[in-house]
Amino acid sequence: MSLDLHDLRSWASTNDIAVAARGRIPISVKAEYLYAHSAVARSLGEELGLPIATRGRVSFDACQHIAEAI
Numbered sequence: 001m002s003l004d005l006h007d008l009r010s011w012a013s014t015n016d017i018a019v020a021a022r023g024r025i026p027i028s029v030k031a032e033y034l035y036a037h038s039a040v041a042r043s044l045g046e047e048l049g050l051p052i053a054t055r056g057r058v059s060f061d062a063c064q065h066i067a068e069a070i
Contacts (some may be wrong), residue, residue: 003044003070008033030067035060044070 003023003039011033012019021023038058045066046053052058 003030003040005042011036018033023030027067030070031060031064034058034063041066 007024008030009019009021012025012029017029017032019029034044035058038056041053041058042052042064045058045062048066048069050062050069051067052062
């Protein structure tokens with residue numbers, strides 16, 4: 001699974017987070033998106049081999065690590 005940048009940009013726009021229509025997305029915005037979407041964070045974390053809990057919300061620290069790695 002990869003991070004769907006179109007969904008991320010749409011989510012950012014909906015949540016009044018300024019993100020350019022093209023180019024790189026800041027790690028902080030990726031981390032916020034992952035924190036809001038635990039299923040995506042969990043899937044990406046597992047692909048990266050990071051220890052992610054199988055239930056509940058993924059911690060913001062874990063989301064930051066995932067965002068830095070992708």
